[in-house]
Amino acid sequence: MRELRAGKGLSQGDLGRELGVSRQTVNAIEQGRYDPSLPLAIRIARYFGTTVEEVFHVD
Numbered sequence: 001m002r003e004l005r006a007g008k009g010l011s012q013g014d015l016g017r018e019l020g021v022s023r024q025t026v027n028a029i030e031q032g033r034y035d036p037s038l039p040l041a042i043r044i045a046r047y048f049g050t051t052v053e054e055v056f057h058v059d
Contacts, residue, residue: 001055002030004048019043 005015005026012030013023021040028034029044036044036056045052 001026001044004050004055005030008048015047018047 005012010018011023012026016023016026019026019040020043025034025036029036041052041056045055048055
């Protein structure tokens with residue numbers, strides 16, 4: 001997600017505002033400390049015009 005966000009020139013705070021979550025939530029997702037809910041994962045994918053599978057990879 002970090003690469004997608006940076007590609008749009010957004011800060012974590014900017015993306016958080018666009019998605020309706022805090023900057024800390026964006027940071028935690030990017031650091032792998034938090035797995036977003038399914039509705040949030042779908043919002044993130046739609047925001048970037050891609051699929052959930054392209055944004056989030058199962059380890």
